[in-house]
Amino acid sequence: MTATRSVREAVPGRHFSPEDIARVRADTPGCAKVTHFNNAGAALMPRQVVDAATRHLHLEADMGGYEAAAHAAESIEAVYDSAARLLGCHRDEIALVDNATRAWDMAFYGIPFRPGDRVLTSMAEYGSNFIAYLQVAERYGVKVDVIPNDEHGQISVDALRAAVDERVRVISVTHVPTNGGLVNPAAEVGKIAREAGALYLLDACQSVGQLAVDVAEIGCDLLSTTGRKYLRGPRGTGLLYVRRAVVDQLVPPVLDLRAATWTARDRYEMRPDARRFETWEANYAAQLGLGAAIDYALEWGLPRIQTRVTALAETLRRRLAEIPGVRVRDLGAQRCGITTFTVDGAGADQLKSFLAEQGINISVSRTPSTRLDMDDRGLDEVLRASVHYYNTDEEITYLVQALRTYA
Structure with a gap:
């Protein structure tokens, strides 16, 4: 019989409590070091993932790969x-x-x-x-x-x-x-x-x-x-x-x-x-x-994750739209955790670098990645801030304040 992992049942309830978020962030060492809004690029790994991978690497070192x-x-x-x-x-x-x-x-x-x-x-x-x-x-x-x-x-x-x-x-x-x-x-x-x-x-x-x-x-x-x-x-x-x-x-x-x-x-x-x-x-x-x-x-449960990620992204879009010169570029009847935007008069790479200096990770998406859509909308590049369930409202405020400073 094939072995299966021991996985705890998803935490009851549909929303993440403050205690849940505290636990998730404690499980994620990167949360203490960076404000990470590049989850659609590569999310921060929880320690459980790092431990599983490194345990096996140590095992290979100790006894051989095969x-x-x-x-x-x-x-x-x-x-x-x-x-x-x-x-x-x-x-x-x-x-x-x-x-x-x-x-x-x-x-x-x-x-x-x-x-x-x-x-x-x-x-x-x-x-x-x-x-x-x-x-x-x-x-x-x-x-x-x-x-x-x-x-x-x-x-x-x-x-x-x-x-x-x-x-x-x-x-x-x-x-x-x-x-x-x-x-x-x-x-x-x-x-x-x-x-x-x-x-x-x-x-x-x-x-x-x-x-x-x-x-x-x-x-x-x-x-x-x-x-x-x-x-x-x-x-x-x-x-x-x-x-x-x-x-x-x-x-x-x-x-x-x-x-x-x-x-x-x-x-x-x-x-x-x-x-x-x-x-x-x-x-x-x-x-x-x-x-x-x-x-x-x-x-944690994917429906619960989806609920939190979607809500955080909508908060981010709303807060970004309040900044003069910032244009939110997301389409769709249903939207998810990825938020894209442009800033009037600002180059995407320069703004990304400025935010990186503040310890904030975002990404840039350019025409060759989705040429038909970008051409159709007359866009050359967009800034991409993608939230995950370990992100917080305070981190969104930090990003928004940094963008206001830049603008």
């Missing part, structure tokens, strides 16, 4: 159980990979495209994904169609439904774009994909860990995400979800002895589960850190 992996085999396997709980799926539908880009690429390039196939995507699509669309279009004669936004600035469900035909091979959408706080209507997209018989690939890199994400409710066939962002895991970790019913339709672009078995001199057999998208060599210390991060999020 021996350490064998010693921790049950704990490593338990990461699949944690990830399945997080996404609401089966453990055999999970692949552990070294980053979200690798997860997304393994899924997308595993689709057997044919000339004339169509890829449908959104205006807010991430740059790396769109480059892959263009490459596949050149390589296989695939047509890439961008679905326009609705009045809220998110993918238009009506336009998507009207665009679907029998040539649509995949609907590929970014759940939360890198350059704003909108949340695309992923479940509505899923219904259309199922009706059309098209594969549905969801880039959830910015959403998993800050939103309650259930693959059954969304209806996606494939989902990619990272460990370093809102899950608060180590860099160099990622997850790929592959629905059981579609595994056999996909051929990973890379196979090795983890993904397949060499059954005869001229034959091999791919694994029948999502681990056909993994490779044999892995950073087990980082994977164990990822497992600890998932367990930590599950302990």
